[in-house]
Amino acid sequence: MIQVEDIRVAFGDKTVLRGVSFDVPEGGIFALIGPGASGKSVLLKVIAGLVPPSSGSVRIEGEDVTRMDEAALAEMRRHVGMLFQNYALFDYMSVGDNIAFPLRQLFDLTEQEIAERVSERLGRMALPGFESRAVGGLSGGQKKRVGVARATISRPRVLLYDEPTAGLDPVTSQKIYDLIKEEQRSANTTNVVISSDVKGLLSIADRVGMLHRGEMIFQGSVEEARSSEIPEVRQFVYGLVDGPL
Known part of the structure; x- marks a missing residue:
C-alpha cells in the first residue's frame, strides 16, 4: 500500500533524511519512532505530499506521490488523512x-x-x-x-498520525490509541503513526521503524524491536538513561 524508497531530504546545507526506505502493507500500523529532530515529522509530510524530497519515491497504491502535479496531489489527498502534532x-x-x-x-x-x-x-x-x-x-x-x-471523516484509505497522544495523560492516551486501532479494524486503513509514547504505540503496531539522525536504523516486528541488540533501539524502546542517545 505504502512504499517509501530511498527518500532523501535536505533544506539548504542541512540533510534531514538520508535514504529512508520502508513498506507498509494494506491494513497495517507502522510505528515510526526515534529521538527528536530525527526527521520523523518531515518523513510523514513527504508521504502526504506536503514536502517534496530531494530524491527517492513514495508510492501509495502504486502511484508515485513525488511525481504528481497539483491536480493529482489533490485527488490523492481525498484518500489520505493526517493528524498534525x-x-x-x-x-x-x-x-x-x-x-x-x-x-x-x-x-x-x-x-x-x-x-x-x-x-x-x-x-x-x-x-x-x-x-x-x-x-x-x-x-x-x-x-x-x-x-x-477530521482526519478520518473523508473515509481515507491511508492515515498518518503525528504524535497523536502528545501532552495527554495515560488514560486519554490509551483512548486515542484505541480509536486508531478501531479505525484500522473497521475501515482497514493503512497507518503510519509517530509517537514518543513508545509503550503505548507498540501496543497497537504491527511493525516498527526507528529513525536516528535521518537514517532508518531498525525495521522489524514489535517483538524484534523489543529484543533488538542495537544500542540506540534498546535505549529508546525501554527509555533507558544510559546509552548512545
Missing part, C-alpha cells in the same frame, strides 16, 4: 466546521450529507453533540479526538 484546528471555526473542512474542500456533498457524516464521527469519538462547541473551550484530549475525527 499541534492539532491544526481552526480556532475561528466550530468543532463541526473543523471536522467538515476536508469534505467541503475535497468533495461535492450537500450540507445535509456533511452534517450526517460529522455527527457520525463525533459519535465514534465519544463527543456526541459537540458540533457547535468552540475549539478553544476543549481539553487537550478532546482536541485530539476532534483531530482524529
Whole structure:
C-alpha cells in the first residue's frame, strides 16, 4: 500500500533524511519512532505530499506521490488523512466546521450529507453533540479526538498520525490509541503513526521503524524491536538513561 524508497531530504546545507526506505502493507500500523529532530515529522509530510524530497519515491497504491502535479496531489489527498502534532484546528471555526473542512474542500456533498457524516464521527469519538462547541473551550484530549475525527471523516484509505497522544495523560492516551486501532479494524486503513509514547504505540503496531539522525536504523516486528541488540533501539524502546542517545 505504502512504499517509501530511498527518500532523501535536505533544506539548504542541512540533510534531514538520508535514504529512508520502508513498506507498509494494506491494513497495517507502522510505528515510526526515534529521538527528536530525527526527521520523523518531515518523513510523514513527504508521504502526504506536503514536502517534496530531494530524491527517492513514495508510492501509495502504486502511484508515485513525488511525481504528481497539483491536480493529482489533490485527488490523492481525498484518500489520505493526517493528524498534525499541534492539532491544526481552526480556532475561528466550530468543532463541526473543523471536522467538515476536508469534505467541503475535497468533495461535492450537500450540507445535509456533511452534517450526517460529522455527527457520525463525533459519535465514534465519544463527543456526541459537540458540533457547535468552540475549539478553544476543549481539553487537550478532546482536541485530539476532534483531530482524529477530521482526519478520518473523508473515509481515507491511508492515515498518518503525528504524535497523536502528545501532552495527554495515560488514560486519554490509551483512548486515542484505541480509536486508531478501531479505525484500522473497521475501515482497514493503512497507518503510519509517530509517537514518543513508545509503550503505548507498540501496543497497537504491527511493525516498527526507528529513525536516528535521518537514517532508518531498525525495521522489524514489535517483538524484534523489543529484543533488538542495537544500542540506540534498546535505549529508546525501554527509555533507558544510559546509552548512545
